[in-house]
Amino acid sequence: MIRMSYAECSARQRLSLLLDEGRFREWLPPQARVMSPHLAQLSMPCAFDDGIAIGCGYLAGRNVFVAAQEGEFMGGGVGEVHGAKLTGLLLRALRDRPSAVVLLAESGGVRLHEANAGLIAVSEVMRAVLDVRAAGIPVVTLVGGSKGCFGGMGIVARCTDRVIMSETGRLSMSGPEVIEASEGVEEFDAGDRALVWRTTGGKHRFLSGDCDELVEDDVQAFREAAAAAISRPDASRPPTLDALQREHSALAQRLAVAGTEADAISFWSRLGVQGAARVPDLGVAAVAALRPRVAAMLAG
């Protein structure tokens, strides 16, 4: 089978390749013209779908609700309509109870042109994600688009049950340029691509436990990982008080392991990775093989 780069696909191509063939049904499709009310006022072109496609389909035979953000349109920024479509999808999942919700995230976060409406929308999405999880419906996020998953969408991704990433994928809160602009180039050089990837990229997120599975930059690999994630017995991990307390102590342990090391390579070394400087050159399987040892270190 020909490998198809997930990063290079559009949101709609990803949907058509990821889901079982011909079974995607879109809600608020382009012809419905539910578009941003704000961009026209700013003399900016709108997109028919406001940069996100939502709907239902099947993944390896299981009925799922899906959303795919288009990173090319305004960097996947969450505007009022875009966010409302995501929230609506999640609320509908609460009502209709699909097997799972799969989010194909690619976003710089809130769309600054719609700042307040976008911020409110992202908070509504987070609340809805937690409600869906509390209802026992697994929510899985895929991160592999070239624009990464940042800002509010970075938080949304980490609010979901599982995160699947490619090495190309990036997941963080403030993006590299934002950190450089606010803290200075000495703090973070956004032009240093190797630094950016070893700080926010899939391998680092996987080793540090923020991402559950690392896959090749291949739509089929994402499809298989997503299908496995929604069908495992513990696919749903409701955010109970116990679970949150366990997560908080795990984060405290991670902080203790990390110490004051500022660079990912030093952090990997402290996690027990031999020859940590070579990690950026390793393949997916080799990095996956490091995980058990690292996970043991993080478990304390």
Add this chain to the structure above:
Amino acid sequence: MSGMETLCYELLGSRRPAPFAPVLVGVVASGNLEVLVESTDSDRCILRIDTSARGFGTIWEAVVRDFHGRHRLAGVALTIHDMGATPAIVSLRLEQAAAQLEEGRA
């Protein structure tokens, strides 16, 4: 004054595709555009263009007439959201849209 410019063209066509579900090609991004193709009852090919690059009406008309010369579509409405795509990219997207109509028919 800055802002979006809207251009409209209605051209008499002869080739009417069988009724089809709406088709979307392309993405709104710098130097790119999206085209939504919908079925209509009209005997014309209707193009409505919203573009962020003002003042290029003559070039749009040339690209649109060139496209229409090749396909002579009737009963089709194309709505375009453009973010400064070059004429070559516009032609490419229009051809993609026409090709998808052909595929849908097959």
